Amino acid sequence: MRHTGRKQGGAALIMVILMVALMTVLAVGLVDSVRYNSQRLLNQRLMDQAYWYALGGEQIAKFALKDAVEDATINLSQVWARRDTLFPIDGGSIAGYIEDQQACFNVNNLYQVNTEAEPGAVITEPASLTVLRGLLLNLDLSPERADFIADRVNDWIDEDFGPEGVYGAEDLYYSDQDFPYMPPNQVMVSPSEMNLLAEFEEGEWQALSPFLCALPEVNTPININTLLPEHAALLAAAIGNTVSVEQVRAVLNARPEDGWPDVATFISELALPLEQQPSTELLQGLAVQSKYFRGLADIFYQQRQLKMYSRFVIKGGKAVAYAREYGEVF
Template sequence: MTHSRLAHKQSGVALVSVLLVVAIVIIIAADMNGRLQLQMQRQINLQGHQQAYWYGMSAEAFVKQVIRKTLEDSEGEVNLSQPWAAKDMAYPVDNGTIAGEITDLQACLNLNALKEKSANSNTNTRTNTVNYATKSLQRLFELVELPTDIYPEDLAMRVYDWLDDDSQLITGGSAEEDDYAALEHPYLSANTSMVTESELRLILGFNPILIAKLKPYLCVIPNTDTQITNVNTLTEEQAPLLAALFEKMTVAEAQNVLSSRGEAGFGSIDDFWDHSDVKKQPNLDDKFKKRFDIKSEFFKLKAITTYDQSRFKLTSILTVADNKQNAYQVKTLARRFGDNE
């Protein structure tokens, strides 16, 4: 009887051991299956992201060809009636879409132009070094109703001091390294050119609401400190910008200039200067007139591509080179990925 009970007890222990081993095997198998599925999903996501990325690169390549062909057909003239300026461009592709928008970076005020050397840069007074772009920025701030109590001059000078090479204040209402270093979370002023308009967020006095208000008028062209405006790619909504580029032009006069263009803009830059509201402006010397054109060298592409569940954003700054034989080359000057503005 005792031997029978012992055998039965040993049999029960063996069964429990087998069940325990089976349970462990099931747990390991389930874990391996979960890891395998996770790894497969990661691979699918990676492949989807890579495909969306290459869709973005193809969009950039396509836009380069569109711009090149447009310039060749128009002998370098750029206006809003051309194919590159079409809005809401979206194209279906295999398992995804490619959408994008092209803007002319010479239809805005280039913030890096505030670094351009002024004709008075050799004078002893620092305020005399303020250049054309800085004065235009201040006028723009005066003409646009801004949601801030800071004086337009102070706002403009803070941008100037953020970009200039030294740590000296240009005016009492500006801001420099000491002001940024004294913040609760301190940092230093850049003292160099901007890479993107989003850097305005770092300058004292600028907030998201203010920046959104200024967005239609401002841009950044990397490594370029000149301000040349294409009068054929400014929209009528940008009339305050055109007015700001002149010493005395009113917004109403600027609106009249832009609305009186034909569908393809001014036929020549001389037609712009012959407009009655432009002709009456003061100080229109040859040097000043060189700041306006009907041609453009810089464009921005903002592309959004999708593939299955993957989404990719690309911002490309494109520059145009003319080899003097009406054979234009479009190159990528800068490229950014993701939400960066």
Template sequence: MRRQQRGVALITALVVVAISAVIAADLAYRTFLDRHRTEAVLHVGQAHQYLRGAEDLAGHLLRRASMELEHHSLDQPWADEIPPLPVDGGQILARMEDRQGRFNLNNLVQANGHVNEAAYQQFRVLLETLELDPELADPVVDWIDYDQEPRGMMGAEDGTYLGFDPAYRAGNQGFQSVTELRLVAGFQDPEVFEQIAPHVTALPTEDDNSWINVNTATAPVLRSLAANPDEAQVDRILEVQEAGGFESVSDFHDIFGPPVRDGLAVDVVSSYFWLVARADIGTTSPTMYSLLFQDESGAVASVYRSFGSE
């Protein structure tokens, strides 16, 4: 009898020890997770502050460029990839590019809702230059304009998009970002989007038509400026870009033989720049995308900012 009691007591003690061990392990694991989550939250907050600091650095580079020269070109410090910047707990990586070296999708439709024919023809030439169907310009116009009348053979309004799965409607407003183009009929194909994306942008429009900076424009965008571009002259412009760019629009016209299409604006300065910055802090690496606007006084401010995706 006593032997049985001792056996029961021993088993009970072992069960208590086992339960205590499980509870202790669970508490230790929960403590680890709580500490890890707290550290992650702190690292993310710290990283976001560093990324805002990257905006300040980008603004400094742009202000310095505007004080030293009266044009923006690819040989200036702002156009160089910023070397990794060591910070407490990690590093910051950043690069900046001129978004006015690209075709502005929002130029396609004017504020009054009418199609900007000069920009429309330019976009068609750009699509052809990239070996894409120029008729793809029509669903892009339809995405922006206010009506529900499909334009051309490939046009698409709500009637098209409501048949998709999942269903949605046309934007009926200007593009907020280039990635929005993935929603437009004809551009859901990743290959089509990847082909056009490096040459287009989504900027606010001024006087219904934001200009192209010929010092930073990509070769396809340069070709789209004229109905019949001369390849030799486009190559010459690219050489000038690498050598420091044009100091004035008249210098550009001296080389660019074909006249720029009526209704299109070109310049050698820019107002909109795209900053991509990543902060590697601890186990977190958030990325920030920021559209910077520089006014005529040289002041720089972010007009669009997102973390994680464009």
């Protein structure tokens, strides 16, 4: 009997130890859960605060753009174009910049509404397609590659379902891929869509992407006052490649600090002979004003970082944010 009592006492002791161990595990798990949730809530609160700081940076950008649009031209001497903007805040800082979204080639300019041509009418290539081909050639792509990319982009965004040009492609081509998809037949949201259609060779996209943008409007002109000298290849293409990229870069480097007052002044500085003057269609693609911009608010707060990109359009003399993106934009 004594032996049985010892066994029962040992079993009871083991049960007590197991219960203590189980309670310890549960307590540790509960403490970890509380600590995790507390840290998560703290992170959320701090990131919410950073977001409100980013919205404050967006408001600053709106004021800077509002002041700029009251001038006769949009140029790089204005306050909005500063790249050293930095505002200290409690626990961090707000940095950022604004860039002109019309200092690039809007791929959606290639969008053409389908209209039936009159019998016997001469069909000419749209000026926007001429500019894209010229840009690709200035980036040392072969004429065949330039034609291939231009035809693919044109078919990607046009309204019809029939391939056009030598290299055009529509639904039947893309639906037959290993990972099939369909062309949108509407304007692009991002130039990165070109990676789905252009079959880029090594280095081509890296060379081309800095010159491209995708705006929600078609037929937007290129602002000659906000193009940087390193974008001379685009401006040369925009005037029909009648002068070399080096000549255009030299003209951009000699541009007045507050920009050219109009496109005619820029053309006159090129001193082109009459037979090399850009066509009226090409000149309509140039301007000294802009209405689309993108601003970055880079928030560093309590050892945390938030990047917010705001896209602005000028309406009624005011800057309106029509889209926001967070993190890195590719």
